[in-house]
Amino acid sequence: MRRHTFHTLYQQRLAAATKPFNARGAKVQRCPYCHIATKYCICEFQPDIESPFAVVLLVADAEILKPSNTGKLILDTIKQGYCFPWQRIEVADDFLELLKDPTYQPIIVFPEEYVEDKQRLIAPQPASLTTNKTPLFIFLDGSWREARRMFRKSPYLDALPVCSIKPEFVSNYVMRKSDNQDHLATAEVASLVFEQFGGQQEAEVLKHWFAAFRESYMLSKTRIAPDESRPQLGAYTQFIQQLP
Secondary structure: OOOOOHHHHHHHHHHHHHOOOOOOOOOOOOOOOOEHHHHHOHHHHHOOOOOOOOEEEOOOOOOOOOOOOHHHHHHHOOOEEEEOOOOOOOOOOOHHHHHEEEOOEEEEEEEHHHOOOHHEEEEOOOHHHHOOOOEEEEEOOHHHHHHHHHHHHOOHHHHOOOEEOOOOOOOOOOOOOOOOOOOOOOOHHHHHHHOOOOHHHHHHHHHHHHHHHHHHHHOOOOOOOOOOOOOHHHHHHHHHOOOO
16 A cells, blocks of 8 residues: 555644544544545555646645545545645645646646636646646645635635536535535545546546445445445456556
8 A cells, every 4th residue: 555645644633633533433443544444444455557647635624534535535546646734824835845846737626616816717638738747736625615715715826727627417425414415525526627637547546446435434334234245346446457
């Protein structure tokens, strides 16, 4: 299994916690990396593909310790991945330096209706046609309310271009309840972005990985008889084996 920066952030936040995490499901013995019940850990199946994309997760503090977080699945899939806790004022120097890296083209992913300056909006196109820089997609990882606050109150992001997606399907994110079915999980958003920028392989791998994660996560949560055969995990492994 490849450790990445979300794992590091999780351990740092856990060490800094002043009280135990007591949300629903806190009594489940979980893998410290995939955060699924140890019995159903999927770490050995983590994707191992190459990609022309890079990603950054800016994670709301309340999101870091939630085992149902799906942002980490993006970093499982994309090896050029970075993760930082969101800060309004005390922004990590490493993140600011990353935004200045001449090899990257930072692109924020957010709905266009919340972008006041429409000139910031860019149309998706294959990575090979954008620039000679690697697209660096910035995902705001938190609840919808948190993500809007992060977008509005991050002045260091104000000059960056924005890519907006318009999903045409209902979210499959059943691990938490949402008041709006149009609000997608962070991993679902990322798979749509990759697809629109010509990353069909990345999009399909992440879709399958998200489905496998969701299935295994729910095995320790559901009150109905679980399907121990885990067909979604089987579909994921079969798909991975067919990749060139």
